């Protein structure tokens with residue numbers, strides 16, 4: 001017989017051949033095809049900040065996941081400017097991590113209602129001078145209308161029309177901006193207060209002079 005290699009009939013042979021064929025073809029976007037490395041996904045590794053300044057990670061203050069479908073990926077393009085903001089609600093001198101986490105959650109909820117997909121800033125600096133990771137740097141921010149591409153958003157908690165920032169806050173802002181501008185080779189004149197880019201009082205009269213000094217710091 002022609003089908004002696006383990007198969008009694010031609011039909012048995014064909015059935016075995018069909019069973020051996022892959023049942024599905026993997027398409028781009030399927031689970032196996034999406035197992036790419038962090039480098040291929042252009043993920044920013046924040047260790048370069050952690051080495052210089054302790055960074056409270058996003059997962060430490062919220063469980064709400066960003067809606068990445070409506071956020072614009074950087075596709076690995078570099079940042080080349082930094083914009084400083086204030087929180088701009090009432091006076092805020094919160095020191096405890098719990099209170100700060102609640103503040104950040106408040107901003108997050110507000111920004112999600114604005115359809116930003118996540119909190120709009122990349123980093124926050126609290127009154128005690130801690131840095132908190134906000135939205136992933138894999139996505140452009142949502143903090144300056146018309147100027148979000150290539151623009152790192154940093155918010156200092158408080159209202160600096162009504163209060164002065166703490167020395168710790170200013171020190172951390174200077175340190176963080178120094179680390180970020182070194183990393184991304186941000187040129188002099190490319191560090192802004194929000195007010196430099198749009199019609200707003202942000203980051204407030206008591207903070208803006210310190211922001212203007214940042215361009216002249218190495």
Ligand SMILES: [Zn+2]
Pocket residue numbers: 084085086143194200202203
């Ligand atoms: Zn602002």
